[in-house]
Amino acid sequence: MTNEELLQIIEQAARDKVTELDLSGKGLTTLPPEIGQLTNLQTLNLYSNQLSSLPPEIRKVSNLKKLDLRRNPVPIPPEILGPKNLNQDPGDVNEILDFYFQVQDPTESEPFYEAKFLIVGEGGAGKTSLANKIKNETYKLQPEEKSTEGIDVIRWHFTQPNGKDFRVNIWDFGGQEIYHQTHQFFLSKRSLYALVADTRKENTDFYWWLKVVELLSDKSPVFIIKNEKQDRQCEVDGGQLRGEFENLKEILATNLADNRGLPEIKKAIQLYISNLDHVGIPLPKLWVRVRAALENYSPNYITFEEYCTLCRINKMTVKICCA
Numbered sequence: 001m002t003n004e005e006l007l008q009i010i011e012q013a014a015r016d017k018v019t020e021l022d023l024s025g026k027g028l029t030t031l032p033p034e035i036g037q038l039t040n041l042q043t044l045n046l047y048s049n050q051l052s053s054l055p056p057e058i059r060k061v062s063n064l065k066k067l068d069l070r071r072n073p074v075p076i077p078p079e080i081l082g083p084k085n086l087n088q089d090p091g092d093v094n095e096i097l098d099f100y101f102q103v104q105d106p107t108e109s110e111p112f113y114e115a116k117f118l119i120v121g122e123g124g125a126g127k128t129s130l131a132n133k134i135k136n137e138t139y140k141l142q143p144e145e146k147s148t149e150g151i152d153v154i155r156w157h158f159t160q161p162n163g164k165d166f167r168v169n170i171w172d173f174g175g176q177e178i179y180h181q182t183h184q185f186f187l188s189k190r191s192l193y194a195l196v197a198d199t200r201k202e203n204t205d206f207y208w209w210l211k212v213v214e215l216l217s218d219k220s221p222v223f224i225i226k227n228e229k230q231d232r233q234c235e236v237d238g239g240q241l242r243g244e245f246e247n248l249k250e251i252l253a254t255n256l257a258d259n260r261g262l263p264e265i266k267k268a269i270q271l272y273i274s275n276l277d278h279v280g281i282p283l284p285k286l287w288v289r290v291r292a293a294l295e296n297y298s299p300n301y302i303t304f305e306e307y308c309t310l311c312r313i314n315k316m317t318v319k320i321c322c323a
């Protein structure tokens, strides 16, 4: 649809005082300021277009209750835009617009250089050793390393080619824990994964692990890391696995006892993690502030009311309780 045609539709809709306008799948690249004339509009469907920005005038559509911007290259996280399934309602209109306009002001936002790196695999495969070695190459392997209970989170920072710091949150899962259904909730989307396999034991069911990651991570990239303890090598059928799992990006080998292969692993992590979709998008500073406050919160649990208080102190409103 050309801009001319779009303007005509908007003007007609303004005259007719329409309450619902469907402009989905029209190849739109911009939305004209005239959209602000549609003061009666309650539903605006814009999904499946090429919109990467919104005019400030959209704020004038004061009766808007439903705004569907899914499947557009707008800098708004999918968690806010709404569920992928278009049969379900999009996200809250105020949250969508607040987010968008807050991050338009560079003084109110900052680019987010952070992601999760999740390490999974059988018990004793070397996940904790790998996590520690990534953070600190001189880490000495502990022959009596305790089996991880639950999940440990380790922070690792590196400097990106643009000079900016990148924070990796390494999630080290206890090998046995992943079988507990609840832990699978912690396998998140838009993250990087590593499946660590002990080549001596040959007890890794690659297919099962890759399937779990594929199902729960929404096609996040995954590496296989062969931990060749005492240089015991083993062949993984990379061709077949890659054919089956599109998100399997690298098969790397290491011997953590002498750090063989470790620099390559770190380089691959840096490359893939800094190219994840959400990396570098601006986030409201308010969010960053609340997150920092949460991290400094000493108990490891929090009630909803306490969370709301924390948000209020930081001037962030939470729907439902703090409005």
Ligand SMILES: Nc1nc2c(ncn2[C@@H]2O[C@H](COP(=O)(O)OP(=O)(O)OP(=O)(O)O)[C@@H](O)[C@H]2O)c(=O)[nH]1
Pocket: 121, 122, 123, 124, 125, 126, 127, 128, 129, 130, 141, 142, 143, 144, 145, 146, 147, 148, 149, 173, 174, 175, 176, 227, 228, 229, 230, 254, 255, 256, 257
């Ligand atoms: N010789 C040798 N030992 C290793 C290597 N990698 C890990 N280990 C040892 O193997 C044991 C198990 O390693 P962990 O890193 O604790 O394994 P994990 O996967 O975290 O195990 P869970 O937490 O039980 O799931 C520890 O005693 C490590 O020191 C290696 O490359 N060479």
Ligand SMILES: [Mg+2]
Pocket: 127, 128, 129, 146, 147, 148, 172, 173, 174, 175
């Ligand atoms: Mg462990």
